[in-house]
Amino acid sequence: MSSKKYDHLAWNSLWLSRAKLKQSSQTSTLLSGFAMVAMVEADLPSDISIQLLIAFGVTTTILIGVHLFALLISTCILPYVDAVGSRHTVDPEAVRESPHKRLHKYIELAWAFSTIIGIVLFMFELGIICWIKFAHVYGGNVVMKHVNGTLSDDESSASNRWIAALVSSVVLGVFVLVFLVFAARFYYFIVLHRYEVSTKAMSELQALKQNLDVTPDPNVVNDASRRDFVAVDLHSDRSSYHEAIDNL
Structure with a gap:
């Protein structure tokens, strides 16, 4: 396995780390903006x-804080990764200067x-908003009082809103379950x-290591310049071997 394979x-x-940072930045910007608008409006x-x-209030604050923290990490690391990535056609060895391994x-x-x-x-924020918009709540209890076996207009409206909130929560729960199953799989x-x-x-690296551990036959390598060439080549392969281990 050559050093080009390791590079x-x-x-x-590096490209995978760069893609993750970009997607994190875009997703966090979008969702934190939605959460901020929902809280204000x-x-x-x-x-x-x-x-x-x-x-x-607590869910909205945590949601915005989580996405802003992800956005902060992406904003701080992404410029350095982009700077190295832009040099891949000019300097293939530039990948060693990227901080993505240390900041993995x-x-x-x-x-x-x-x-x-x-x-x-x-x-969860969407579910809470559904209850705020649909359920008519007085002191934590939904008004569903019967009057002579029937519901008044206000009580009927409250009952309908409560049913709408409940159905929305059930549908949202199904989507949360699907999301968790997909994420796990x-x-x-x-x-x-x-x-x-x-x-x-x-x-492949184990096979390379076994080849590097073999000592050259002195009867074959007699010329001093040839021995120097073999030593340099083995040293280069050993360096590439250790770099490949780090990239796995």
């Missing part, structure tokens, strides 16, 4: 229950905050794919 793996890692009823009001945990954190935690919080296949690729690469 190819390193550049693939929400027409809250005067008789809304304190529990629902607290849930709305922060990149994954931004990705998780933006795509998993942020989207789940956004769905998606990351399962991603991990499985990376395991297969890493196993294949490790097999």
Whole structure:
């Protein structure tokens, strides 16, 4: 396996980190903007229950904070990764200058905050808004009083709103379940794919290591200049071997 193969793996890692940062930045910008508009423009009823009001405020604040934190990480790291990535055609060795390996945990954190935690919080936010808009709440209890076996106009309207909020919550719950199942299956296949690729690469690297451990026959390598050439070549292969291990 040549050093070009190792450079190819390193550049693939850089492009993947760059794509994650860009998607995190775009997703967090969009969802945090929606959450901010919902908090500012929400027409809250005067008789809304304190529990629902607290849930709305806390969920909205956490949602915006999570997405802004992901946006902060992407904004800070992405320029350095882009600067290195723009030189891939001029200097193939420039990938070693990228900070994406050292900052890998922060990149994954931004990705998780933006795509998993942020989207789940956004769905909870949508559910709370459905209850605020549809359910008519007095002190935390929905008004559903019967008068002579029938409902008055106001009570009938409150009952309809309560049913609409309940149906919206059920539909939203189905989508949350589908989202969680898809996320679990998606990351399962991603991990499985990376395991297969890493196993294949490790097999090739193990074969390379066995070749490097073989000592050249002194009867074959007699000329001093040829020995120097072989030593330099082996040193280059060993360096490429360790770099490939880091890129897996």
